[in-house]
Every structure is written in structure tokens, then in C-alpha cells.
Amino acid sequence: MQPSFRAVVLPAALLLVLPAAVPGDDPPLRGFTTAGAKIEREWETKFRAVPEPARMREAMRRLSLRPHHVGSPYDKDNAEWLRAQYASYGFDATIERYDVLFPTPITRVLELVSPTRFTAKLEEPALKEDPTSDQKNEQLPTYNAYSADGDVTAPLVYVNYGIPADYETLERNGISVKGAIVIARYGGSWRGIKPKVAYEHGAVGALIYSDPRDDGFGAGETYPAGPFRPKDGVQRGSVLDMPTYPGDPLTPDIGAVPGAKRLDRKDAITIMKLPVMPISYADAQPLLAALTGPLAPSSWRGGLPITYRLGPGAARVHLKLAFDWSLKPLYDVIAKLPGSTFPNEWVIRGNHHDGWVNGAEDPISGQVAEMEEARALGELVKQGWKPKRTIIYAAWDGEEPALLGSTEWVEQHQEELRQKGVFYLNTDSNGRGMFGVEGSHSLERFANEVARDIIDPETNASVAARQRASRVVDGNKEARTRSDLRIGALGSGSDFTPFLQHAGVPTLNVGFGGEDDGGIYHSIYDSFYWYTHFSDTSFVYGRALAQAAGTMMMRVADADVLPEEFGNLSETARGYIGELKVLRDSTARAIEELNRELSEGAFALVNDPRRPTMAPKGSAPAPVLNFAPLDNASIALDTAAARFEKAYGSLPAGAPSAASLAQVNTLIRQSDQVLLLPDGLPRRPWYRHSLYAPGYYTGYGVKTMPGVREAIEQKDWKLAEAEIGRIAAALLRESDLVTRAAALLEQATSAKPIP
Ligand SMILES: [Zn+2]
Known part of the structure; x- marks a missing residue:
């Protein structure tokens, strides 16, 4: 499957006025003390110099040489080859097998x-x-x-x-x-x-x-x-x-x-x-x-x-x-680099390796970037770099049929993920053009910071600057003024779903797209020939993806305090609440209008036997919904987020010890877990996130605050009222967690710096 990063292509003239990214002109790095930031930036710079387009091209040729769907000989061959590659980079690499129904x-x-x-x-x-x-x-x-x-x-x-x-x-x-x-x-x-x-x-x-x-x-x-x-x-x-x-x-x-x-x-x-x-x-x-x-x-x-x-x-x-209808084997490749300080905290990266046929674009274009990242991290380890947290690189099998490999792995390791999951970063097919980011809004600022550090191969501006210019051209006024570019919410369509929507691990999904249109999706023509003639033909966007995703992995793995920020999350949630109010009102108006037309006999003529058109059915008027619990929870989250950010801002000066920050980090990594609904969503309890789910009637397309939104769409007003209460409770759990993290951070940063 593939992410839907289809942005408008930027006119070349506008690109000339973009500011070039200036290395060395570094703002403070979110999550790091001043001293820590300097060291981190040095390692990241070394990291970004390693990935090579020529290696990605060769790996794509190898992995897409034969059809490699679930259960095929070459799917297993690829998994074994990938395991050996990740092991050769210095990772502890294994294959986890599952047996699944795949017709x-x-x-x-x-x-x-x-x-x-x-x-x-x-x-x-x-x-x-x-x-x-x-x-x-x-x-x-x-x-x-x-x-x-x-x-x-x-x-x-x-x-x-x-x-x-x-x-x-x-x-x-x-x-x-x-x-x-x-x-x-x-x-x-x-x-x-x-x-x-x-x-x-x-x-x-x-x-x-x-x-x-x-x-x-x-x-x-x-x-x-x-x-x-x-x-x-x-x-x-x-x-x-x-x-x-x-x-x-x-x-x-x-x-x-x-x-x-x-x-x-x-x-x-x-x-x-x-x-x-x-x-x-x-x-x-x-x-x-x-x-x-x-x-x-x-x-x-x-x-x-x-x-x-x-x-x-x-x-x-x-x-x-x-x-x-027989069971077929799945081969997930799981490669680990142990963390030096917090080995029980997991920073996880994934892209699938199975395709419908040869799958050069979907998924190998993402998989080869992931491999180059892992190789580059291995190079840094040889030079003395030690990630503080454990890094896990996964190549999932069986994504195409039903997110099989990632879902079975998450279900199998559910309890461990609850204890150890810090971050999941997903990619799938990669193309060329604009950098797209979707995911947990507590990571919106973090994603923006990283995007400012990655150079777009076509324009030499940062991928963030190009993204911003593209949105301005699109007529998005806010893109001129808001310091962070908004990231999208995640529906489904790739392996991020079990991590975010079932296990509550903070998640991002990234990739390049917009200049790579084609029509080979899930056909025998998704091949090395097609990709190297019509998509990222020189693999420079493959390199940019490896640089962006690897930088994210390093920064989360090494952070003194995890980089979550809650003001943007709170603002986004408030926006969703506003949308729900508008949806309730427009639905109520549509019902009123139709009922009025029916009572006025507007459809009296439609029962003409020569043209058997059926009249639509009326429904009961929409009741007023009480949104106050959501509004109140949103205010509480705003207050908590502001207090947290103030304490966070004093981090560079405070230089507290890692031990004093461990509790803060334990809370922060649970910030999506507390947003999970204890009984899951109506009709589909496997999906637990209160803010993000694929639509019951749209599939990949996201429904935000899905419990309430879909209840209104279905005109189930009683359910809508109940779901308002459940989402409000989730937002209150979040604001409580953020308040506790802020208090601990205040304590830690006001203590004397460790010399
Ligand atoms: Zn895919």
C-alpha cells in the first residue's frame, strides 16, 4: 500500500527565492541540553553524509528481481537476505515467523x-x-x-x-x-x-x-x-x-x-x-x-x-x-541496536518488504532508504556513537494483504510495547517532490525541526522551506505565519496502524511525493524498470528520506527529554471539536430541509410508474449535543501544555541528570497510550485511539475523534453524546499526564546542575 503524499508541484520560479538551509546556524535542539545538542548535531551531520543513492539502486534491483508476495519463495529469500544485511551493519538481526490466513x-x-x-x-x-x-x-x-x-x-x-x-x-x-x-x-x-x-x-x-x-x-x-x-x-x-x-x-x-x-x-x-x-x-x-x-x-x-x-x-x-485458503508463513525481519542508557526504551522504525508482485516502488523504494539508514547508524557505532535508547529496525512481511506482519508483531509484543514503546516511524513507497508527514500531533514540532535540517535535492532549500512555499502557493494563508507546518492525521493504509491505533505508541509516517504520478500501483509493472525511468530515477529522494528518517531516529534515541510538545496537540484537538460542532449543525439543517420538503409534498410526483424514482426518507430532527465536556477538557489540556512548555524551555540551562529525567520520559512516552479508549471504538474495539482511526466507510481516509464524528454522520445522537464523554475523559487523562510531567520537569530543572 502507499501513503497519499500528493501535493501540488511547486513552480520553479518560486523555488529561487527560498532561503537555503544554513548549516551551523543552529537553533537549540528540542529535547537536549546545550552540551548535549552540540554532540548530537555532530553525530547527525556525520550520519547524513553516509547514505548512498548507488547502494539504494542496487538493493532495489536485488529485492525486486522476482515476485515476492507472502508465501512465495522470493519473499522468504528477501527476508533472509535483509536479515543478513542488517546483521552486517552491526545490528542483532533475527526473523520472527507467524502463520496467517492468506488466500x-x-x-x-x-x-x-x-x-x-x-x-x-x-x-x-x-x-x-x-x-x-x-x-x-x-x-x-x-x-x-x-x-x-x-x-x-x-x-x-x-x-x-x-x-x-x-x-x-x-x-x-x-x-x-x-x-x-x-x-x-x-x-x-x-x-x-x-x-x-x-x-x-x-x-x-x-x-x-x-x-x-x-x-x-x-x-x-x-x-x-x-x-x-x-x-x-x-x-x-x-x-x-x-x-x-x-x-x-x-x-x-x-x-x-x-x-x-x-x-x-x-x-x-x-x-x-x-x-x-x-x-x-x-x-x-x-x-x-x-x-x-x-x-x-x-x-x-x-x-x-x-x-x-x-x-x-x-x-x-x-x-x-x-x-x-491455507495458512502461509510470514517472515518479519527484526534488527536491534541496544541502548546504552535506557535499553528498555524502544525507538522503532519500519517499512514492509513484501510486494503484490515485484513491488519496486511499493514497498522497495522505502525499504532501500531504511537499509541505508541502518547501515549509516552502524557506521556511527563503529566510530563510537552509542544510542541511549534501543533502536529497532523492522522489515515487515505481509503488509499488502492486511498489515499482517506489523499487526501480528504488535499483538505478540503488546505488553512489552506498553512498557517500552517510545516512538514508531513508518515509511512505505517513496517518490519525489514534497516531504509529507502525518502522525501524533504531540510530535508536530519535532517533525518540523527535523524537516528544517534536511536538504531538498532539487532546490537546495530545506524540505521544510519547500513544503511551506508549496502550501503558500496553494493558497494556505496560515502557512505564511504559523511557525510549525501542520502535519496530517493518520487513517490507515500502512504499518503505522497497529502501533498508533492499537498500542498507542507515538507515531509518525513520512515520505516524499507529488512529482511521481503513475499507474503501476499493485500491478506487474511496478518494477525496477518503471521506477528507474519514471520516479526517483537517481535515488536522491531515497537519500533524503534516509537522512530525514534516520535523523528522527537518532534524535529520539538520544534525547535527554523526549521531544513531544503538547500545545500543537491541544490546538489540533480544539480544531477537531470545532469541526464536530459544524458537522452537527450542517447535519441538523439537512434533516430539517428534507423534512420540510417532504411535508410540502415536494416529492409527490416521483412515484410515476413510467419513471420509478423513489422519494428519500425523512428522519427525526437532530437534538442539541452538549459539547461542554470536550470544551472543558480542551481548556485543561491547553493549560497543562503551556506549563509543560515553560518548564521544557528551561532545560538547556538546567542540565539535569538523566536519572532525574527518567520519570518525565516515562510519562511522555505514554502520551498516546492515555488517549486510548479502554473499550475501543464502537463496532470495532480493536481500534482504540480516541483521536485517529480509518473511517468505517472510507477505509484509508482518517476520521478524527472518530467515535463522535461517525456517530453524527450516522445520525446516532445517543451514541454521539456518549462518545463526547469518552473522548473528553481521554483528553483529561492527557492533560493530567502533561501536568505531572511539567511538575517533574520543573523539579528537575530547578535542581543544581550536575557539574
Ligand atoms: Zn506498501
Whole structure:
């Protein structure tokens, strides 16, 4: 999977006026005493000189040479090679194995049976330009993992992106998908939402295709002439219901080790309940062209040279899918550098190593940066550097099917993570362009500080300066004045999810993107050839990523006081509360409006039998919600954050001993843990974070303060009221923790400096 760092590209003219980063002009380093900061900066400068683009290129060639999905011979080969590489850098490297349910296809049939006949090809042809595209014997066929087995013949209905709002449009046009096979285009949501919503509406099968308007010739020249999706290219991918829980569907909450208690497959609620398959636009076109019925609304029409219609009609489709449901092995590579002062505090870095096929971009572009970081840290150790905290570099297996490797590891080491987890830093696919950061808002200032120290290879400005200029060009007024650039909140779509949203480890996800558009995602064309022709072709952004991520790792591992800051967190939470109030009011107004129209008979004419359009249903008026508990908790957190920051500011002068700061650090590293909800989110207790979760109906897309936000969206006002109380309690726990940390810091910094 890949992060969505898709920023607007900055005009070259503006880049000329960016201030160049000035080495040596160092502001105080957050988390360090004056003396400590000087030493830290010296080591970091040495570190950033080590990563080499040529090594990343060679490692990508090696790791993407053959298909390496879960259970394949080359997946295991890569894991063993990675373990040996990390060991050669001086890490204590091991492989942790888990056995998980990962279905692979046995039978795939898709045909149009009336009014004409057409059999879908379901194959991506090899290209002579791309040397790894012809490894058919080792490639996973095009399919959606965790689709149900099935053999269905039914009328076809076009459902646009297949999100809940699209079904409202269908309903207004008098079209039901009950007993039908739906065809949805990719986009508008995470793919797994499409079959989930289709099933909820009574469909018996689902097809997902890549429309060329969004993903193909409508976006640009197609592969191999250009980077975009060719007509036979297919986006594989998982449809496991990960917004309910990710990881092995048979072992929720526990590591899938040998002998672990496993659910029966029929009781695993995250497995999709209908057959679903992804197809190319070449295979989709004859199916869509056979549809009759009403014209699709203009916003539903794609880039194919056909008239887009909704169906149903004479078009009937036969879909037959069968899978091998055996357990497959996972190989997580775990490499440790022991901490010299706090060996029981873990600073963790991860990127997955499995791909859908050759996976040069996703995930190897991130994995090769991670390797160069680890190699560089090993070089520093040889020169005498000792990280204070234990550093763990992980190469996860099985991310593509369901965040399998990271989730099983987090579930297996849950108790240890609660005691020892300090920071988790994730990357996945890397491209070129803007530096993107998402994660815990208590780390927003820290992320900004590091971004000022990393040079953008194209502009020679810092990546922070480039990011700021890009936002100003975008019309973001705040970017001119706010000293910290805002970081995004995390939904899902990569291995950060179990760390942040299940275990409460403070987390960031970083990467470069915006100038690397293409259409090879999850296809056989995500290859070394594609990457080295169309993305970060000289690996200079790979080096910048290694420099940024490695600097973050060193700075957290060595900090006297962990770098969290709570003013930005508090401000962000206040912003979310404001959004919830607006959402409640706009939802209430929409209900009022519709009820008024219904009472005035505005839909009286729609029950015309010649045009069977159904009238929408009214609902009860929205009650007033009491947001006071959230407002009060937010004020408390503001006060605590200000007191903490004041005490933190006296750190450089105070120079307290490490021992006196240990208690402060113990509190700070729990700052996301106390934001976890004891019983988790409604309907999906695996997700525990009160501020961040993937949307139940958006998939990867984040819902902030999800308990309240989704209750309002579902018009479940009683639940919304209860969730306000639970999030307010979490914010109060946070403000209590920050207050206690501030008091300890005041004590520590007012004590006499240790000579
Ligand atoms: Zn990925």
C-alpha cells in the first residue's frame, strides 16, 4: 500500500527565492541540553553524509528481481537476505515467523453471458521493455485478497465509486442492486469499502475496475511510453475489512504464532462476504458498454469511449472465484541496536518488504532508504556513537494483504510495547517532490525541526522551506505565519496502524511525493524498470528520506527529554471539536430541509410508474449535543501544555541528570497510550485511539475523534453524546499526564546542575 503524499508541484520560479538551509546556524535542539545538542548535531551531520543513492539502486534491483508476495519463495529469500544485511551493519538481526490466513486464487472466471458473449482476459501481458514483467510462473494473478469464493450469474449495475452516497443516487433513480453484480471504478474510497457497501445493499458479486479517466490515458501517457496505467493493467489489493481490524483474520488481538488459538474461518468477520475481483479497463469496457437503463449522472462518467449507463438491463455477467485458503508463513525481519542508557526504551522504525508482485516502488523504494539508514547508524557505532535508547529496525512481511506482519508483531509484543514503546516511524513507497508527514500531533514540532535540517535535492532549500512555499502557493494563508507546518492525521493504509491505533505508541509516517504520478500501483509493472525511468530515477529522494528518517531516529534515541510538545496537540484537538460542532449543525439543517420538503409534498410526483424514482426518507430532527465536556477538557489540556512548555524551555540551562529525567520520559512516552479508549471504538474495539482511526466507510481516509464524528454522520445522537464523554475523559487523562510531567520537569530543572 502507499501513503497519499500528493501535493501540488511547486513552480520553479518560486523555488529561487527560498532561503537555503544554513548549516551551523543552529537553533537549540528540542529535547537536549546545550552540551548535549552540540554532540548530537555532530553525530547527525556525520550520519547524513553516509547514505548512498548507488547502494539504494542496487538493493532495489536485488529485492525486486522476482515476485515476492507472502508465501512465495522470493519473499522468504528477501527476508533472509535483509536479515543478513542488517546483521552486517552491526545490528542483532533475527526473523520472527507467524502463520496467517492468506488466500491465493485457484479459479478466476468473468464473462458476459447476455446480450452478447465476452470472456474477460484477466491477464497483464509482459512488455519487452520491462525485463521482470514476464515472470508469469511466479506472479500472483490479478485478484482481491480475502474475496469470498463464489459462482454467480446476475444482472450488472454500475455504481460509480460504490460508496454509500452513490447508492442514494441509485435509489433516487429507482435502481436496486439486490441480487445484482455491481461494477465500481477505483477511487473515492479505499477498495475494500466498495464490496462491503455492495453487500450491505444486497449485491451478490462485485467488480472493481481502473477507469482511464482517473488511472490510465486520461492522466497521461501510458506505460511503457509513459508512467500511467496501460489498458490491461490491474490494481490487485486486499478487500479484508481492515477498518474493523487488520492483521490475520483468524487471530484478532493475539500474535499468530504456532499454537495460537485460531477462529474458524466462518467466524472471521473481516473476510468479505461476496466474490469480488479487480479488472483492467480493457476488460471493463465490453461489460459497461452492454449496460442499458438510465444515463449515468455526468460526474459518474469516466474516460472510456462509451455511453455510461446505470443498468440493469439485458447485461448478465458470470463471475466464478475459488481460493486456496491455507495458512502461509510470514517472515518479519527484526534488527536491534541496544541502548546504552535506557535499553528498555524502544525507538522503532519500519517499512514492509513484501510486494503484490515485484513491488519496486511499493514497498522497495522505502525499504532501500531504511537499509541505508541502518547501515549509516552502524557506521556511527563503529566510530563510537552509542544510542541511549534501543533502536529497532523492522522489515515487515505481509503488509499488502492486511498489515499482517506489523499487526501480528504488535499483538505478540503488546505488553512489552506498553512498557517500552517510545516512538514508531513508518515509511512505505517513496517518490519525489514534497516531504509529507502525518502522525501524533504531540510530535508536530519535532517533525518540523527535523524537516528544517534536511536538504531538498532539487532546490537546495530545506524540505521544510519547500513544503511551506508549496502550501503558500496553494493558497494556505496560515502557512505564511504559523511557525510549525501542520502535519496530517493518520487513517490507515500502512504499518503505522497497529502501533498508533492499537498500542498507542507515538507515531509518525513520512515520505516524499507529488512529482511521481503513475499507474503501476499493485500491478506487474511496478518494477525496477518503471521506477528507474519514471520516479526517483537517481535515488536522491531515497537519500533524503534516509537522512530525514534516520535523523528522527537518532534524535529520539538520544534525547535527554523526549521531544513531544503538547500545545500543537491541544490546538489540533480544539480544531477537531470545532469541526464536530459544524458537522452537527450542517447535519441538523439537512434533516430539517428534507423534512420540510417532504411535508410540502415536494416529492409527490416521483412515484410515476413510467419513471420509478423513489422519494428519500425523512428522519427525526437532530437534538442539541452538549459539547461542554470536550470544551472543558480542551481548556485543561491547553493549560497543562503551556506549563509543560515553560518548564521544557528551561532545560538547556538546567542540565539535569538523566536519572532525574527518567520519570518525565516515562510519562511522555505514554502520551498516546492515555488517549486510548479502554473499550475501543464502537463496532470495532480493536481500534482504540480516541483521536485517529480509518473511517468505517472510507477505509484509508482518517476520521478524527472518530467515535463522535461517525456517530453524527450516522445520525446516532445517543451514541454521539456518549462518545463526547469518552473522548473528553481521554483528553483529561492527557492533560493530567502533561501536568505531572511539567511538575517533574520543573523539579528537575530547578535542581543544581550536575557539574
Ligand atoms: Zn506498501
